[in-house]
Amino acid sequence: MSIDLTAFHFLRPLWLWLVLFAALLPIVWRRRHDVRGRWRGIIEPHLLEHLVVGGTSQRRLKPVDTLALCIALAALSAAGPTWRQERPPFDQDKAPLVIVLELANSMNAGDIAPTRLERAKQKVLDLAAARKGARTGLVVFSSSAHLVVPPTDDPEMLELYLPALSPSVMPSDGKNAAAGLAAAEALLAHDPVPGTIVLMSDGIDPDHADAFVQAAKRSRQQVLWLAVGTPDGGTLRGPDGQVQLDSHGNARTGEFDADAIRRVADAADVPLASMRSDGDDVRWVLHRAQTWLDAADEDKREPRWREDGYWLVVPLILLGVLGFRRGWTVKWLPVVLAACVLQGMPAPAHAASWKWIDLFATHDQQGRWYFEHGDYAKAAQRFEDPMWKGFAQYQAGDYEGALSTFSGLRGAQASFYMGNALAHLEDYTNAVRAYDNALKLDPHLTEAAHNRDLMRQLLAKPKQEAQQDEEDEESDDVKMRKKHSQIERSTLIPVPSEDVWMRALNTSPAQFLKQRFEQESGADVGNSAANGAGRTP
Structure with a gap:
């Protein structure tokens, strides 16, 4: 050596x-x-x-x-x-990776089993799993582009929304890859470390090809392209798996122009690869991302020295071992007696939380070990770092404790988790306030905006349902008295129950995304019209 x-x-x-x-x-x-x-x-x-x-x-x-x-x-x-020196493993780096997934109708083609879109969604999960907790984000596009999940190290966020993604959630059909690239660029604009953008698409609209080429050349990030499809194309299938037919009863097909994709990729200087059934494409992306990370901003990265x-x-x-020779043996008896005395002393005489493991690991190290092994309750007991302690309490389901811990902290993340804890405690009004505070501190915290919108929907919808249930359970006499204004209607807003919260999270992501994408698309159209009206001919 x-x-x-x-x-x-x-x-x-x-x-x-x-x-x-x-x-x-x-x-x-x-x-x-x-x-x-x-x-x-x-x-x-x-x-x-x-x-x-x-x-x-x-x-x-x-x-x-x-x-x-x-x-x-x-x-x-x-x-x-x-x-x-040694390079840190990729999962410990802060460089994000954003996947730009096409949701055009042609992605329902079945030339790649089961469909192009399903294969691409599986590759998204494979990439997130291969990165082992590194930050991964997701943007989708057709005629317009929309953020689904910001860069996060929590793969469950991707697993929540990926099954709901289909061309039906998009406002309109199209292949505006330039819009998808622009959305990913905006997402990574404030990140100190250059990241990687992976485009998963089966083609590009010729009207937007030049814009895509120019945007890719100007990009500070690395842009990769995984092309989805085969030269022969394939029949389009609907959400139920049935073949889609046109007005004449003929099967609709999804085309794949490999030459056009290659020309655009060459013009944009974007590395191109085909999506495969094995894991070579995932390894290709990871290798490219790691190589880019090694070369980009090397002077800004802290060296990591290997201890020997x-x-x-x-x-x-x-x-x-020499200590056990005759005449050399260390007399441990005083040390053992002192340790026994300390261990037998009452709690006020020494720290009640002291354990023998404290000789070898700090409380935060012990808490991290319990946290990584899924014992969040013990992790919360051992953590001294308030942020980690609150997060462990939140994961353990101790929302009251998590709320108390996060209340003593300052920052956007603390306010965000306060909102999450309040949401689980069914205090949705204060949850909205906590999310608003988090967004004031960090306007780019899109998770807080998403959760705040969900809270507002939950506050509005169950009110009507609760009022309907209340009216159904009322007797005819009560209904008559209400009709004559002899009973005043309560002004309290009914709070949705926990099962309503879980139903909204687990069964309605597709509807939630569809509504949000339509609102964003309408806002973009309105802004474009306003900007056009302000121009002089």
């Missing part, structure tokens, strides 16, 4: 002060235990040699020497000697 001495340094050099202590320890010990030195000023030297018991023979290596050597080796190991001090633990253990 070669060592580059020019790059050799210590990551934690303050530990090296223990080396000086280890060097002085044998000297100080020998001075204190030197019998001749203590009596030399009192007894004549020629008499002292005859009076000292034990003669002049001394062992060269003493327990104090071994102890000093162990301290020195431990200090060198803890100081973190290093001389080589752990090798010193081997000689440290071998030296520790």
Whole structure:
């Protein structure tokens, strides 16, 4: 193992002060235990040699020497000697990846089983799984482009919305890949690390080809293209799997112009690959993304040095074996008795939460271990970091505790999770306020905007349902008295129950996306018309 001495340094050099202590320890010990030195000023030297018991023979290596050597080796190991860098694994990088998925009607072609769209959606999940928690976002486009999931390290967000994606949720059909690329660019515009945009499409509208080429050339991000389809094309199938027919009763087909795709990709200087049934396409994307990450903004990335001090633990253990030689055994009895006394003391005398594991890991490290193993309740007990503690409480279902923890924090993320906790506690009005506060602190936190819109829908819809149920359960006498205005109608807004919350999350993402896409498309049209009216002919 070669060592580059020019790059050799210590990551934690303050530990090296223990080396000086280890060097002085044998000297100080020998001075204190030197019998001749203590009596030399009192007894004549020629008499002292005859009076000292034990003669002049001394062992060269003493327990104090071994102890000093162990301290020195431990200090060198803890100081973190290093001389080589290593790249962090991709899942620890902050570079995002945004997938731009086409939802044109041609993606329902069955030339790639089961359909082009279903294969592409599976590749989205494969990419998210291969990145192991790195941030992955999703944008869809047809004639217009819309954000589905912002870059997130939570794959469950993708799993929630992907099954609902189909051409039917889009406002209109089309292949405006330039709009999809622009939406992804806007999503990554404020990210400090250049990311990667993966286009999954079976073609591009010629009217938007030039705009796509220009946008790809100007992009700060890396743009990749996974083409979906075969040269022979395939029959179009509906959501029920049936073949789509035109007005004459003929089967509709989805075309795939490989030459046109290749020309556009070459003009835009975009790497192109075909979507495959195996995992080679996913590995191709990951390799390209990693290569781009290694080359982009290298001067802005912090170097990650590989520690090699752990090798010193081997000689440290071998030296520790010498402690069991006769006359060298370390007297552990006082240490054991002190530990037993501390353990048996009442709670006020020492920290009640102290455990033996505290000798080897901090509370936050212990909490992270429990969190990664799914024991969120224990993780919440061990965490000292308030953000992680609140998140563990939230994952454990302790929404009251999570709300209390996040209430003491400041920031957009804390307000966002306060909104989530309030939503689970059925306080939807205050949840909306918490999401509004999160958006004030971070206008780009699109998750908060999505959840806020959902809260408003839940507040509006169940009110009508609850009022209807209340009217059905009322007796005829009560209805008559209401009719004569003898009973005042309550002004309290009924709160939706937990099963309404779960139904809205689990069974209506397609309707939710369809409504949102239509609203966004209408807003874009209105803005375009307003901008056009303001121009002078």
